[in-house]
Amino acid sequence: MSLRIVVTAKQVIDPETPASAFRIDPQTLQVLPPTSVPPVVNGFDEQAIEAALQIKDADPDNHVTVLSMGNSFAMDVMKKPLAMGADELVLLQDDVFANTIDSFVTAQVLATAIRKLDGFDLIICGRQASDWDNAQVPLGVAEILGLSCVALGKKVEVTGGKAVVERITPDGFEVVEA
Numbered sequence: 595m596s597l598r599i600v601v602t603a604k605q606v607i608d609p610e611t612p613a614s615a616f617r618i619d620p621q622t623l624q625v626l627p628p629t630s631v632p633p634v635v636n637g638f639d640e641q642a643i644e645a646a647l648q649i650k651d652a653d654p655d656n657h658v659t660v661l662s663m664g665n666s667f668a669m670d671v672m673k674k675p676l677a678m679g680a681d682e683l684v685l686l687q688d689d690v691f692a693n694t695i696d697s698f699v700t701a702q703v704l705a706t707a708i709r710k711l712d713g714f715d716l717i718i719c720g721r722q723a724s725d726w727d728n729a730q731v732p733l734g735v736a737e738i739l740g741l742s743c744v745a746l747g748k749k750v751e752v753t754g755g756k757a758v759v760e761r762i763t764p765d766g767f768e769v770v771e772a
Contacts, residue, residue: 596655597715597752599646600708601680602735603639603662605671607631609724633668635675638720645750646718647679652752657681659711663703665692684711697726701734708739716757721746742772 607627615628627633635643643660650656660675663686676683686707695703708714717739719732729745736743748767749760760767 596653596657597649598711598713599649599656599658600711600714600717601639601642601646601658601660601675602704602717602719602731603643603660603672603675604636604720604723604725605633605662605664605667606636606723606725608634609637633671635671636720636723636725638722638724640674640678640720642718642720643675643678643680645747646716649716649750649752650679659684659714661704661707661711662686663688663691663700663707665689697728697730698734701731701738704731705735705738708735716752717741718750744770744772 608631611628611631615631617626617628618624619626643658646658650658658680659682660680661684662672665688667685667687672683672685684707686703691703708717717735719735721732722729723731733743733745735741744757744759744761746762747759748762751758756771759770759772761770
C-alpha cells in the first residue's frame with residue numbers, strides 16, 4: 595500500500611547569519627533581513643523531509659509532497675527538497691503572508707492547502723522554525739484537521755498502516771503509534 599506523505603517546510607533566514615548583518619527599518623521598527631545572505635530551508639524541516647524520504651525508500655510507490663507558504667521564495671532554496679528526493683513541491687505565495695500573520699493563521703492556511711491536495715496518509719512537520727521558534731504550527735495543523743499529533747519525534751516508521759514514532763522525552767524516548 596503506497597502512502598501519500600505531506601511535509602511542511604519553511605524558508606527562513608540562515609540561522610548562522612551574524613547579528614551584525616541585520617538592520618532595523620527606522621519607519622516600521624521591524625528587523626530587515628540581510629540582502630547579502632540567502633535564506634535556507636529550516637533545519638528542522640529538512641529533518642522532516644529526510645524522515646519522509648526514508649519512509650519513501652521503504653516503498654518507492656510512496657509519494658512525498660513538500661508544502662510551504664511565504665510572501666516570496668528563493669527558488670534555488672525551495673527546490674532543495676526536490677533535489678533531496680521529494681516528488682512534489684507546493685508553494686503558497688502571497689504578499690499577505692509577509693510577517694502579518696501568526697502561527698494560528700499559518701496553521702489554517704497550511705491545513706486548507708493540505709485538504710486540497712490529492713489526499714494524504716501522513717503529515718510530517720519539523721519541530722519548530724529557526725526564525726520564531728514557536729513550535730505551534732504543527733500542533734495547530736493537527737488540531738484543525740482533527741488528526742493525532744505526535745510531537746518531538748526522533749524516528750518514524752510506517753508499518754501495518756500505523757506510524758510508529760520514537761518520541762523524545764526528558765528521560766529518553768517513548769514509542770508511540772498513531
